[in-house]
Amino acid sequence: MNAHQQPTGSAYFITPETAKAESHTLSVLVSNEPGVLARVIGLFSGRGYNIESLTVSETEHEAHLSRITIVTRGTPTVLEQIKAQLERIVPVHRVVDLTVRARDLGQERPIEREVALIKVVGTGDNRAETLRLADAFQAKVVDATIEHFILEITGKSSKIDQFVAVMKPLGLVEVCRTGIAAMNRGPQGM
Amino acid sequence: MTDTTTQTPDNRMTGAEIVLKALKDNGVEHIFGYPGGAVLPIYDEIFQQDDIKHILVRHEQGAGHAAEGYARSTGKVGVMLVTSGPGATNAVTPLQDALMDSIPLVCISGQVPTTLIGSDAFQECDTVGITRPCTKHNWLVKDVNQLAGVIHEAFRIAQSGRPGPVVVDVPKDIQFATGTYTPKPEVVANVSYRPKLDGDIRAIEAAIELMASARRPVFYTGGGVVNSGPEASRLLRELVELTGFPITSTLMGLGAYPASGANWLGMLGMHGSYEANMAMHDCDVMVCIGARFDDRITGRLNAFSPNSRKIHVDIDPSSINKNVHVDIPVIGDVGSVLNDMVRLWRALPHKPAKSQTEEWWSNVNRWRARKSFSYKNSNDVIMPQYALERLNALSKGRKTFITTEVGQHQMWAAQFMEFEEPNRWMTSGGLGTMGYGLPAAIGVQVAHPDALVIDVAGDASIQMCIQEMSCAIQHELPVKIFILNNQYMGMVRQWQQLLHGNRLSNSYTEAMPDFVKLAEAYGAVGLYCDDPRELDDKIEEMIAVKKPVIFDCRVANLANCFPMIPSGKAHNEMLLPDEATDEAVATAIDAKGRQLV
Numbered sequence: 001m002n003a004h005q006q007p008t009g010s011a012y013f014i015t016p017e018t019a020k021a022e023s024h025t026l027s028v029l030v031s032n033e034p035g036v037l038a039r040v041i042g043l044f045s046g047r048g049y050n051i052e053s054l055t056v057s058e059t060e061h062e063a064h065l066s067r068i069t070i071v072t073r074g075t076p077t078v079l080e081q082i083k084a085q086l087e088r089i090v091p092v093h094r095v096v097d098l099t100v101r102a103r104d105l106g107q108e109r110p111i112e113r114e115v116a117l118i119k120v121v122g123t124g125d126n127r128a129e130t131l132r133l134a135d136a137f138q139a140k141v142v143d144a145t146i147e148h149f150i151l152e153i154t155g156k157s158s159k160i161d162q163f164v165a166v167m168k169p170l171g172l173v174e175v176c177r178t179g180i181a182a183m184n185r186g187p188q189g190m
Numbered sequence: 191m192t193d194t195t196t197q198t199p200d201n202r203m204t205g206a207e208i209v210l211k212a213l214k215d216n217g218v219e220h221i222f223g224y225p226g227g228a229v230l231p232i233y234d235e236i237f238q239q240d241d242i243k244h245i246l247v248r249h250e251q252g253a254g255h256a257a258e259g260y261a262r263s264t265g266k267v268g269v270m271l272v273t274s275g276p277g278a279t280n281a282v283t284p285l286q287d288a289l290m291d292s293i294p295l296v297c298i299s300g301q302v303p304t305t306l307i308g309s310d311a312f313q314e315c316d317t318v319g320i321t322r323p324c325t326k327h328n329w330l331v332k333d334v335n336q337l338a339g340v341i342h343e344a345f346r347i348a349q350s351g352r353p354g355p356v357v358v359d360v361p362k363d364i365q366f367a368t369g370t371y372t373p374k375p376e377v378v379a380n381v382s383y384r385p386k387l388d389g390d391i392r393a394i395e396a397a398i399e400l401m402a403s404a405r406r407p408v409f410y411t412g413g414g415v416v417n418s419g420p421e422a423s424r425l426l427r428e429l430v431e432l433t434g435f436p437i438t439s440t441l442m443g444l445g446a447y448p449a450s451g452a453n454w455l456g457m458l459g460m461h462g463s464y465e466a467n468m469a470m471h472d473c474d475v476m477v478c479i480g481a482r483f484d485d486r487i488t489g490r491l492n493a494f495s496p497n498s499r500k501i502h503v504d505i506d507p508s509s510i511n512k513n514v515h516v517d518i519p520v521i522g523d524v525g526s527v528l529n530d531m532v533r534l535w536r537a538l539p540h541k542p543a544k545s546q547t548e549e550w551w552s553n554v555n556r557w558r559a560r561k562s563f564s565y566k567n568s569n570d571v572i573m574p575q576y577a578l579e580r581l582n583a584l585s586k587g588r589k590t591f592i593t594t595e596v597g598q599h600q601m602w603a604a605q606f607m608e609f610e611e612p613n614r615w616m617t618s619g620g621l622g623t624m625g626y627g628l629p630a631a632i633g634v635q636v637a638h639p640d641a642l643v644i645d646v647a648g649d650a651s652i653q654m655c656i657q658e659m660s661c662a663i664q665h666e667l668p669v670k671i672f673i674l675n676n677q678y679m680g681m682v683r684q685w686q687q688l689l690h691g692n693r694l695s696n697s698y699t700e701a702m703p704d705f706v707k708l709a710e711a712y713g714a715v716g717l718y719c720d721d722p723r724e725l726d727d728k729i730e731e732m733i734a735v736k737k738p739v740i741f742d743c744r745v746a747n748l749a750n751c752f753p754m755i756p757s758g759k760a761h762n763e764m765l766l767p768d769e770a771t772d773e774a775v776a777t778a779i780d781a782k783g784r785q786l787v
Contacts (some may be wrong), residue, residue: 084508
């Protein structure tokens with residue numbers, strides 16, 4: 001028919017993505033049963049979605065409920081699709097896009113916090129500097145010998161990134177981060 | 191009876207007994223399976239009862255497709271039973287097939303004893319891990335007391351909402367252990383899975399309002415109408431009649447609206463009719479019911495139906511806006527939503543005048559006049575389209591079920607076989623599984639012993655599950671295998687001609703078996719035909735035989751399946767049969783399209 005028209009796509013639709021990707025934080029309430037985390041992360045890998053951060057723990061012991069917090073990145077259409085696909089998983093009770101919810105509530109972002117444990121090994125002036133900076137960042141010393149400190153810090157991911165960066169020259173040897181725990185501001189529950 | 195058994199309460203039994211009782215309580219009459227070490231206790235129970243009939247297949251893939259055919263032709267849940275390890279891995283293909291085509295399937299698999307799980311035991315595999323992405327849900331049962339509850343829930347999940355396959359993995363020690371049978375619950379405890387059946391009435395009202403304003407409307411319907419049950423098909427026919435809109439359907443939805451219906455445009459999509467695809471492209475209101483905007487349907491996405499407002503009725507919220515943005519989504523069961531739509535349309539204070547769509551219908555009729563399924567017939571060789579036209583004519587007026595394999599023959603069957611009823615057409619749409627048709631036909635014949643069940647096959651596809659001939663003979667299932675034998679993997683060859691300079695790499699079926707002798711070797715009837723003048727007699731002979739038949743129908747070797755939307759093109763850029771010269775075919779797909787399928 002109009003075969004003279006030059007096609008730009010294909011039957012497999014690799015059309016260029018024009019929408020802008022954004023980072024969203026999702027809260028997923030799931031039954032705490034074997035394999036449920038595998039179902040959730042399998043969905044992300046199987047459908048090619050991103051996981052930037054993942055946190056999971058049981059939150060309601062009697063009701064056998066766990067809360068998974070996922071930070072993911074995608075265009076608005078993809079984010080909508082991720083939410084719908086998560087809701088399809090049988091043991092998933094609820095999915096809330098905290099970022100969208102925050103906007104609906106007239107807030108900039110949900111509250112997002114991360115905990116990190118940071119081991120710093122050093123002697124002399126470095127030790128004093130480590131403690132001064134830890135104090136400035138409101139990090140706590142949770143373990144120490146004359147050779148090392150383990151510091152516990154809580155805050156936004158960007159604050160932890162910064163703290164890790166300043167600790168590097170002071171003898172940083174090990175970092176462990178929990179990933180993001182998040183919640184919307186205000187009196188309403190999830 | 192001994193004292194001990196009289197003292198045992200009725201609801202105490204072994205895991206294997208629980209499996210059989212739970213199947214019976216869920217209305218199961220037939221299961222398709224293959225025994226092995228890890229399911230022997232269940233097979234022992236099957237041996238000691240008569241309520242459930244077991245159909246012994248020859249490969250677990252066959253069990254799955256047979257259960258799919260059974261499910262699609264009856265609306266019931268298909269059940270398969272396989273052993274651990276290779277039994278479960280062989281089930282993966284039909285599970286994924288059922289997932290993509292939304293077929294309710296319960297697969298019970300044996301597993302090594304719980305104490306051996308994780309030890310790389312003989313015939314062990316991580317069944318729930320392997321089948322997690324190809325099922326709607328799955329379970330490994332580690333407590334015999336939970337077994338009955340899990341099986342009841344498995345049936346509920348398989349058939350509710352958007353139907354799909356589930357797996358229940360039962361370790362051998364759980365099959366032997368004694369536990370308590372819990373009856374099917376009346377109130378469902380599971381709160382996380384509750385599919386929404388009724389559509390939002392305001393959305394439906396908006397949809398009806400939009401439909402009433404349409405000047406160039408089209409119904410685009412799919413497998414969801416068939417899955418929703420016969421009432422949904424009846425309501426669809428009523429709504430089409432009331433509105434007077436033209437209607438097209440996907441491969442999976444054929445039969446929901448009758449092919450003889452006045453408003454029928456034929457199937458749409460890559461090998462769909464010209465009128466269906468043009469109507470989709472030019473419409474101003476598209477009413478999508480139980481279809482999912484699959485890539486074989488839409489063609490080039492950014493040129494897909496550019497000027498229409500779209501209504502999408504689907505039970506699965508993740509289908510909405512997945513590939514194509516829609517204006518009015520309605521989430522709910524097709525039957526329930528159609529019921530509301532019919533009611534609201536009837537209640538419209540001012541129904542649109544017939545003249546509103548007059549011009550549109552004259553366009554549609556002009557497109558119809560192109561006769562896009564036409565082909566050049568021959569007196570010397572059987573054209574594949576002619577073979578199916580005759581098969582359609584000679585199998586009409588009976589209770590006929592058609593299954594297919596995958597390839598050119600499948601598309602020709604969709605074009606030329608005319609379906610008047612839903613649940614009469616079983617084909618592997620989403621996954622495109624060669625080897626689907628024969629076992630699916632077996633499943634259909636088990637459910638409908640007196641019906642005429644024909645597997646329209648290709649010479650390559652049929653060899654993928656040919657072993658199930660033995661199953662058909664054993665269970666006296668007179669399925670008819672109608673092979674359009676062109677000695678090529680026809681669809682592969684067609685794409686190689688279109689995309690790869692006609693270099694026919696590995697698509698010629700060398701060392702073809704003699705299908706007549708093969709049929710006889712299995713104890714079936716073999717028929718051969720290569721002359722168009724003998725075709726009718728041979729087809730009638732095939733239909734008359736009360737045994738399985740392999741019909742080796744030799745057709746033109748190099749026929750291509752048209753019309754076709756070439757890779758990377760839009761609906762209104764179809765390649766029609768009368769335009770498909772060798773040169774047009776060779777240049778139909780440009781370099782960009784060539785990199786993709």
